[in-house]
Amino acid sequence: MRLNNNDVALAAIDRALALQPDEPAWLLQRANCLMRAGRVGEARPIVQALSESRLRTAYQYATLGLLLSRLDMQEQALPMYRRAVELEPGRSENHYNLATVLRFLGRLEECEHSLDRAIELNPRDWEAHGLRAQVRRQTVERNHVAQLESLLGSGEVDARGEVRLCYALAKELEDVGQPRRSFHYLRRGATRRRNLMRYDVEDDLQTMQAIAGQFDADFFSREVGSCDNDEAIFILGLPRTGSTLLERVLASHPAIGSVGESNNLAIELTRLAGAPGRGKRELVARAATIDFGELGRRYVETTRPASGRQARFLDKMPLNFLYAGLIHAALPRARIICMSRHPLDTCYAIYKTLFQDAYPYSYDLQDLGRYYAGYEGLMAHWERVLPGVIHRVDYEELVRDLRGVAAAALAFCGLDWDERCLQFHRSRQASTTASASQVREPVYATSIGRWRDYREELQPLIEVLDRAGIACDLA
Template structure:
């Protein structure tokens, strides 16, 4: 749930290498850099060609060509240009770092990490290679190594806010909450209106912020000239803080204002999404029957609404000796995007034309990309809530996979979504009416697919776990084909990294008092009405 933080790096030798450029070539190169920044590809290409005409095969011009190709998603061309630059200047750390980015975009993750680590070796006193390495380690689930790299970046550049913020995030995911708190507060000492720092503190949900924090946050929000992103993040943090202090009217006002600003950045269109859902249902009905029914048995998908307990159920499963908790993985989306790029068609256009062999190939590609999660345990979870929309696709692609559809009281789940800032925009959670519409589409689709494949899809109710955890956990394990493991009953003792906003909550014993919506009365009537529930007003 993290967003990129902002900040300035001090001047350092991890910079473009301009040695050997004539004044005219340098002028062309600077023009190319500006054009790449502004997205003007043709202007950038002309400027780079002019640079290379004056200084043939100059590594910095080749590096910028690599960046230009990367922006246009020409991954092979980007790699070639960057590798040519490195062939001439093998110790050019910046080119190695950029090569890692290009390799990652091409799906060559092992090569990418080798390039990022090489950049750190070549420029060990530069903060940016360590920051890049730490950021990518964190994104790919290696939280402990990410912490070490981000700590190194912070030591080298104490005033670099992004390193402090991402270090705080990584420490939260590792369950090191005192250190995370200190990292976020160090960022606030540098920039009291740092929205990402307030977001991080508020997301340690088991530690309510203090009245003094409320005063500081309010003062920061009154500063003139705040960046929109900071104002939005601080608004969500203020809403959480006010709710924790029982100030429900103030909480609703703060959250409503933050969501309004967030929606203005990228409005969600419920009607368009509903049409997309209908098209997905129709296309899924025409998918072929898989011939290898066990393909994907290694995977347990956890889907549903955000903020419905999916991280809790993943933590239960990850406590099992046979299951690795992988959290929210991008790999399924990557596989489908790769196929769309290969066919030059969006998913909905090629779904019905794909054969059984095609879907098997895509399933094997997913298992290849996720193999790192099964190095020590034979099975892994994939907990991206929005994968519910691909329930039909998964039946053709990974028919042996289990799908756990986590359900929570829709009013509580919907209100919890409204309180959480989501960074992937547009998002349905910015208005109560859009939330209700999204819930309706989700529940209707999953009911259809669960009725068609009850052995593959389990509807798991959060409230049922609260009422009888031992029974529900045994039933869940049995559905997944797992023998009972008593460690699953003590899931909160598991030491795995948790990379979601619930990282603190799932490290506590089961909390039965999780209802909050009732405090807001008629303010939530638009959500109640959309859900078909009686309104209060």
């Protein structure tokens, strides 16, 4: 697997399983390979069976916990990580892994305790420092600013550790009301992160233009075949626009389950259209020739096992905005909701988030502004060629009038209002997004207009948006 050759690895593991069919080590490896290959449906029963088995080592329990977590089975992952801690209590990684799942499940005090223990065992666990800053709102009386600044100035931090510590400091300093110092560390961390990657925002912008050109009004005037299924509800847009809040509210309805942020649509699209080959634009061209009915069927078949037994299910992968037209072609009875937020609040919220792998445009203000403009252009295109298909939800309106906006979204999905939607913050459902801590609280408005604290620092972004004709309402 280290060579990223899953076929060779699976063949070797299958030979081992032929000799030892019940060996947990080989079964864990097989499930891991299948998931890396996107064959989640085949991996799931193996992982579920292993969760009911007795394993031997902390490493095996931790690996199983990771696989369960990746399948969004956080409640089942929790005892696996606890067992890993019991078997190897002196290993900091075990406490960190346990903390991640506790956060997903909203058990934030336990999460912070586990992170404290991880850092006590390994003060250089930069990821633990970063996550601990996010778990709660820091206060003047109780924060880690001095410890983080001491670590950052120690001269013992590598580049990736510097990024983690800078983002942690930015979060904690913003919490305690020091915006200038907060942005200083945020800019330092973002610049360092950007310098560690190879990325050109122009590639993404050209891909968006290619999508709009390929999937134009003429394309949607033709009969392309489709899947007659009305179960899916897509929430899409840019990250950090309130999609997790809307998801939690709607998923509190008894008729709606959620799969979180699923990659299944993109995976099945790539399988049908073929690997990117010479570039993304070639893939876009091939995507227009696929069997869209088959895409819809494959998407539902691969996604449904994780969605629960409710009549409808939510998929809140933000990047599905790229595929909004393809979703409608494949699943014309699916519902598509796009989250919107003030451009500068959106961009600032994205900029201050350290994403694991996605959204490489987020670490440079000019890249971010250009990508935002490209996103707005593509969404305007979808709404122009598919009038009435996409329902817009404004984050500020959702916060101001939760019941009214949520009821309108439910009506768009063909569902009646249910009072349980107002109690979303009491839900025990796991959340694995950057908003995993915030969704445990009732609706709050403190993040609205937050960009104004950084008007001067965000000037490069404001200039890019202004040149692109994006109205920012700077009052």
